[in-house]
Amino acid sequence: MGTAQAGLGPGELRGFDGLYGLELLWCSDEQVRAQVRVRDELKQPMGLVHGGVYASMAEAMASLATALAVQEGGETAVGLSNATSFLRPITDGTIHALARRLHRGRTTWVWDVRFSDDDDRTCALTRMTIAVRALR
């Protein structure tokens, strides 16, 4: 029922997740918690957190959790679609993200990710569909 992992702090993830500053707080095959601290280089021209940051966080959280769960069976996980709705801008503080698995199928997993600000207001939502495929 989901293997919890120790958190990964800022700077410990490589690649794009390291670039924008993803911090993984908790990861199982049913739930993932993560956060990103807002800084100017995450913003769009009007000073709001760039919509791509939310989409990137959701992508990483759902893909990673699915990949960890299926790798034992010789499978891998890749994002199939990412549908993010933007509800309320964030301009400072921390972006808090909670991913919950909605469906675990043989070939696709579906996750919903909720993003909230420091006052726990819902700011964005992502539905991620992840394809599960045999490792080649």
Add this chain to the structure above:
Amino acid sequence: MGTAQAGLGPGELRGFDGLYGLELLWCSDEQVRAQVRVRDELKQPMGLVHGGVYASMAEAMASLATALAVQEGGETAVGLSNATSFLRPITDGTIHALARRLHRGRTTWVWDVRFSDDDDRTCALTRMTIAVRALR
């Protein structure tokens, strides 16, 4: 119909678009061309370009083009939803993006963005819905 703009090279955009390296090649109110050069810090753990990069590019291109078009009328543009489908991974070269406006309404604009690799294969697709609102 549409005011073309001079291109903006890498490093000329600030904030998140500068961080991941968006280069704007052409921008009108009907079409936007942009690109991002692949580098390791844009990748996810398996070595593919991170899905969030495509979503970020689409967000920036559609939002910017809409904002430029409506600002004369005292309005601004913010992303409402970003739906990205991932078709084929990119691992090196350049991510080429072409955004086309599908709809120009009073309160929402809709854009489709096609991402292709150096061999012009379609690698991802985004549908962006942008809200147009009065500047406060």
Add this chain to the structure above:
Amino acid sequence: MGTAQAGLGPGELRGFDGLYGLELLWCSDEQVRAQVRVRDELKQPMGLVHGGVYASMAEAMASLATALAVQEGGETAVGLSNATSFLRPITDGTIHALARRLHRGRTTWVWDVRFSDDDDRTCALTRMTIAVRALR
């Protein structure tokens, strides 16, 4: 917070919702419950409930609940986007639907709708974005 309504049975709704057989069980500005009884004329060629039935139910539930809530203020509600994911087919029994409002903004409301079968398994999910506009 939310005005409950008496249910509307099959045949009491007109137009398309009557055609496919929507039954409204509960409706407030935060939650809507509805169902459709499966019959052959709701199926696609392979004998599964047609994906359009889920999308239609979500559209109706979210639009109606939003419209009822904003009409006092002289506003109306129209669907802006409907994103439905299909997780598990339904072939008989009843399609149970629960819509929950995720966001209430000035110009857009966002709802999630969960569809389940008679065994309460999640079979489809819809994210509906509804535009709120002044009545002309």
Add this chain to the structure above:
Amino acid sequence: MGTAQAGLGPGELRGFDGLYGLELLWCSDEQVRAQVRVRDELKQPMGLVHGGVYASMAEAMASLATALAVQEGGETAVGLSNATSFLRPITDGTIHALARRLHRGRTTWVWDVRFSDDDDRTCALTRMTIAVRALR
């Protein structure tokens, strides 16, 4: 590349597609044309064509064309996600639909469907993702 088919008139399709009145005009593995004639029982309470009608048409067109193409290889096609954006209402005449295949992968096909009114104005857009699976 793509086997054209004779058209299917109203009443010739069974199940849900027959109920709402889908007419298939052209079908290959790359493009599908179809239409639905507007009548009162396709409308939502405000007198506009119900959003579910567009979603249903897209679902049918993309699923059918994919299924016909993959069945020779012993595979079948089922809808994975349906993302429909509503741009302009239709109240009478005919709903014209053109589906174009954007991607043909081993496990998923992606289609875009454009809906237009009798004046060829774009009224709705759907992105359909279809899963291709072995027949059991």
